[in-house]
Amino acid sequence: MGGTLGIIVDISLNSLVLSGVFLIVAIGLNIIYGLSRIMNMSHGALYAVGAYTGYTLVASGLNYFAALIIAPIIVGAIGLLIERTIIAPMRKRSMVYTLILTYGLMFFIDGMIKYVWGNKPCFIDLPAFLQGTMPILGTEYPIFRVATLFLIAGIMGGLMLFLSKTRVGLILRASSTIPEMVSCLGINMSYVHMGAFVLGCIMAGMAGIIAGPLTTIDPLMGSEMLISSFVVVVIGGLGSLRGAVIAAILIGVVQTLAEFFITDLAMVIVYILMAVILAFMPRGILGEGKFE
């Protein structure tokens, strides 16, 4: 394993992969928040559900790429169910209630995960051609991680095209700025809220199945990711998609570096960085609510 350059390449690629996962989860949170002003505390739990369903699908003999599509759809369906049954009736109430409600939901889903899959860690088996390593600038880097980077870039590009080029994307962008106007134009805001929630849940599930093979899948992964994505969302600015990109890369890099140099207290460095940034920019790097 080659020298300093190899370590640098390793660290930078690892931090990019981590940033990518953070980004997809945080964008999902931001879509929901930007459109319906709901902060979904159960987002991390849904991410874990994505990883676990992916594990079950792959373990039952399905191709990983098929699971990559099916698992997010399942999580989206769960999101639809949640939105229609308990989130929609709460729209008119104060934000504190939805926070507590989805927090309760998080414990419910986490408990169900432990009930269904148990406490032991799981691993997703990758197809053979993704399992090897490839040489990049003097280091042997896992092929799967490189593939993940391309996949995340593809997802983000697709999302950007969806928001900027399609009619639905136009409605979503308009609803994030002037919801009253959009509903005056004859668009049912209830469906917009529903669509935003389901889209956010699909993003969470997608992040779960992507991150599944990178780490071990255990019941704690959901709450860990929830905290990390909060850090990203708050630093980037609530509801701001571009801010999330900047913050995700920042946090990914800092966390990877901190884990490399001091293993145990790595997250503390991240929190302190967050506190420092927020002390100077209380509304996050790009401010609130820039939905584009």
Next chain:
Amino acid sequence: MENTTNIPGINKRVHPLKIVMIIIVLIGLALFPFISENRFYISLINEMMIYGLLAMSLDVLLGYTGSLSFMHNAYMGISAYVVGLFLIHLSPTSLWLACFAGIIFTSAVALPVGWVQVRTGGLAFALLTMAFGMMFHTIVWKWYDVTGGDDGLMGMPNPDITLFGWNLGNSGNPVTIYLFTLVIAAICFFLTRRIINSPFGAVLEAIRENEDRASFIGINVRRYKLLGWMLACMLASVAGALFILYKGYIGPTTMSAFAGAGVLMMVLLGGMGSLWGAFVGAAIFIYIQDYISTMTEHWEIFLGLVVIFLVLFLPTGFAGLGEHLKRFRKA
């Protein structure tokens, strides 16, 4: 003393029946260890009072200031660790000094955290309480040399509780620590009531109802929110000092997110914006937890379901139940 709550401009007349009720409950609690010999119930009620104090401190934040703290137990935990470390390493006998150190240290930690949180606004405030709470949890969990990591803080000495030279008994004795907890919790309760019913409390409620309007009439919203936060954290640190004296042990699970959700549920059960409700909520919660956790390991599912149910159908909690019934009877 609680009659002094009628400040001009704030219409909060205390019903005489309520005062009688409170006094009866206090006397009943004080006599309980002399009537019942059952050690189990004495220690259960002791735990209820400590968590009631913690829930009340969260209620000051949630019910009166309108800010949500997901991991308020972290501040109880910090205080408990500081008191424990003080008694173990510095002086095993000076109880009051240790408690004082715990409260001061917790406030010193809570001040910068609160300062950052208050500046970011309502929702980010709630998310940040979680992030910072996890930070404290991680520190306590991983800093093995000082906190004992996963094993928790052990080897706590049991100092004597003294007041102006009187020896009131040893804190290792369940009855003594029970009465000590009762007295401290009652003092904190009346003190908090007094603060909440003062003009300061009215300002906090104004901020809760509408932050923009409160700032229009010249209230420095951030400063009052910070003061509310500091009050809540100091009360939590008192609960922490009582906790370590009662248990003689503290581990990182006391500071976990799950335990924080439990405290939130106590407030929901009791009803937001009701100080005595927080104690009732804590009592119900501790009792149920004690009962259910012996039966099933999937206590999480139950907790989640009850929180969802409470928010959807009974957002006023136990304290609002009376109002509901009254309206129901009229209709």
